[in-house]
Amino acid sequence: MxxxxxxxxxxxxxxxxxxxxxxxxxxxxxxxxxxxxxxxxxxxxxxxxxxxxxxxxxxxxxxxxxxxxxxxxxxxxxxxxxxxxxxxxxxxxxxxxxxxxxxxxxxxxxxxxxxxxxxxxxxxxxxxxxxxxxxxxxxxxxxxxxxxxxxxxxxxxxxxxxxxxxxxxxxxxxxxxxxxxxxxxxxxxxxxxxxxxxxHEQNFRVFVTWSDTVGLRSDDNYLIINPFFHSFGYKAGWLAALIKGAAIFPMARFDRSALMAAIEQHRITMLPGAPSLYDMILNAEDRDQYDLSSLRLGVTGAASVPVQLVKDMSEVLGFETVVTAYGLTESTGVVTICRPDDDPETIANTSGRVIDGVELRCVDPESGKERPRGEAGEVWVRGYNVMQGYFDMPDATAEAITDDGWLRTGDIGVMDERGYLRITDRLKDMYIMNGENVYPAEVEQCLRQLPGVAQVAVVGIPHKAQGEVGAAFVVPASGAELDEDAVKQHASNNLARYKVPKHVFLVDSLPLNASGKVLKTVLREQAAQA
CATH class of the missing domain: 3.40.50.12780 (ANL, N-terminal domain)
Structure with missing residues (x-):
């Protein structure tokens, strides 16, 4: 109990x-x-x-x-x-x-x-x-x-x-x-x-903590667009609502206008999602036709959540509370969470601090030695939230969890002196150009600051002379006039030369999985074909 x-x-x-x-x-x-x-x-x-x-x-x-x-x-x-x-x-x-x-x-x-x-x-x-x-x-x-x-x-x-x-x-x-x-x-x-x-116990312990930390309440009307097959829709979704006594409004398929209509009709207060969900609402041409004033609590997270997005969620969409969090399926869905009373810069620039009862460190992925605060390393987690294992895959389980119980997440992060974690990228998304490590999330964060950019994703693709080079896929905001040269120039003005994408593709949309995450494998294929 x-x-x-x-x-x-x-x-x-x-x-x-x-x-x-x-x-x-x-x-x-x-x-x-x-x-x-x-x-x-x-x-x-x-x-x-x-x-x-x-x-x-x-x-x-x-x-x-x-x-x-x-x-x-x-x-x-x-x-x-x-x-x-x-x-x-x-x-x-x-x-x-x-x-x-x-x-x-x-x-x-x-x-x-x-x-x-x-x-x-x-x-x-x-x-x-x-x-x-x-x-x-x-x-x-x-x-x-x-x-x-x-x-x-x-x-x-x-x-x-x-x-x-x-x-x-x-x-x-x-x-x-x-x-x-x-x-x-x-x-x-x-x-x-x-x-x-x-x-069972892992699920309930983690999501009692999650619900308490983000501020989910019994009087919330919780619209769950995150799919139930994912921990965000299932465990942070209807299971958390069941724990707190909130009202659950399942949404079977994403449709931007239907989503906004549901918020108005049911006076939705709780709406978590990937950053792309809020981006799509903010960029909806018909957004002003809907009353979204009931929105109270938003929870998001990704390798990089733009500062401007967090501000727009509060100032444009009217959320009273916006928090960011970080987790993975192997950690029962949660590792770190911001607190509602954290300052806006902390919420925008970090994924919060580790949940109670769990240990976290950023390490050298080869030696397992902890990196000093402020230095990037692979995120390792240990505690009651670490999975029981991969079903019928003992070798993969042993590879993911060390003998002393640390889960190797495969994510690259930096922890500050307060214990707040900033995820900089996936270890496997990193690419190497001319011997230099490039983390796509850093490049994406830069490109999102260019006026007229609604969404962006960066991948590394093979290049004979340089090993790998960057390819940026950019979705222009409605009515914006962007060209490839402007995107490259913005990157050149703000990033080291080896981080500037060699290729820029202006696209109507990014390929997303059902959880709202960008399918970078698809983008790599598209870039290679182009």
Whole structure:
């Protein structure tokens, strides 16, 4: 049990116990509004129990892997909680995966039961998987829609009627805080995706701390556009809301105008996201047509968050509180957070300081020796938030976690004397030009200061004479007149010559994954082709 800061007693450390606790604490208060479907916290607990009994009727047992391949929805939350109530491990799948990519994850994770929808970005999931070999997969359930060969959500829930209530209660109670709760796969942008295992207790300890630190409240209306298959949408999203009793508004697909309309209609107060989310709102030509005045709390983070973006979030979009944070899937989603009372420069220029109970240092990646404060090094983390390991990949786990428990993040950062961390880049994004290390985030930060630049991403590409050179992809702001020479001149005026991009591409948009992160692998391919 974990002490709760609002005087409501001890917070449970497993998913089924948390859902029951939340129903007792928040009762008839709105938990989820998804279209015309409203669930109170009491309703959510009953729905979770019904789904759990239905899984039991299907034969799901503790330790089984249950995958969810679907956009954000109320059913997604109910299904996840239902499966976790039996001690099953929830495996989340990126909604943009192809059939072959999804099948690879389902196969390597040993998934027995799949919950999906009738249609995803790449097509009908049942069709996409029809030719794939998945001998472990026993059943497919559709959270919405209908498809031959899959059980409907309604038919699935009806199975609960035949489940033994006493057996279900015993199964709930048998779930331990140390049991694995989920398996989230890394993005795979730098190699084969790996399944990260985290426990119930890790999830709750981390996101009680996260929620308290950023200032999430029970009276917040929380619009979750971050996808549930990612820790930002799942753990910092609906799980954090469940802990605090906030109202959850899932958004299945990003549409800028629909997003702003939802903020106005539901008086949204909490809107986290990648920097690109706020950039797109700020650059929307029709933004003034919507009332966004309810926005209170914004949480963002990236290798580089522009100072101007943080200022615009407060001064233009009206956020009362803006904080930046840093984390990765392998750290249960969180490593550092700014505090709401930090000064604007700290919030803009750092990712905050390490969460309580966790150690952090910046080291020489070869020797593991800690670098002096103010000097760049690889970020290493140790504490209760470090993953249990990569599923069925002991060598990769040993490579990521040292013998004495330090997680090698692969990120480059600088820690100041106060303990505040500034992420400067990904170790693997760094490129070397004429023997000099170039960190793309530093170049991106510079180029964002050029008037007329809405978004920018920099990558390194091979060059015969110089090893690697920079390529900058720039999205001009609406109505701005930019050319390649102006971008290069701005870089030359503000950066050492070896950091100035050799190539500049003016583009309409940047390729993003479903979490709003720039797909630099795609940009490298585009630059190489050009």
């Amino acid at each position: 974990l002490k709760d800061d609002v005087g409501q007693g001890a917070l449970p450390l497993t998913a089924p116990r948390l859902a029951g606790w939340a129903a007792q604490q928040y009762g008839d208060k709105l938990a989820i509004r998804d279209g015309d479907q409203d669930l109170s916290y009491s309703d959510l607990n009953q729905a979770r129990r019904q789904a759990g009994k239905a899984f039991m009727a299907l034969g799901v047992e503790k330790g089984d892997r249950v995958a969810i391949w679907a956009p954000n929805s109320a059913q997604w939350i109910v299904a996840a909680l239902g499966a976790q109530s039996l001690g099953a491990i929830v495996v989340t799948l990126n909604t943009r995966l192809s059939g072959a990519e999804a099948a690879d994850i389902l196969s390597r994770a040993g998934v027995s039961y799949l919950l999906t929808v009738a249609q995803l970005e790449q097509g009908a999931p049942c069709g996409l998987l029809a030719e794939e070999s998945l001998p472990a997969l026993k059943e497919t359930v559709l959270l919405e829609g209908a498809e031959d060969g899959a059980r409907s959500w309604q038919d699935f829930l009806a199975l609960a009627e035949g489940a033994d209530s006493a057996a279900f209660t015993a199964a709930e109670r048998a779930v331990l805080p140390s049991d694995s709760a989920d398996m989230l796969f890394t993005s795979g942008t730098t190699g084969k995706a790996k399944g990260v295992l985290c426990s």
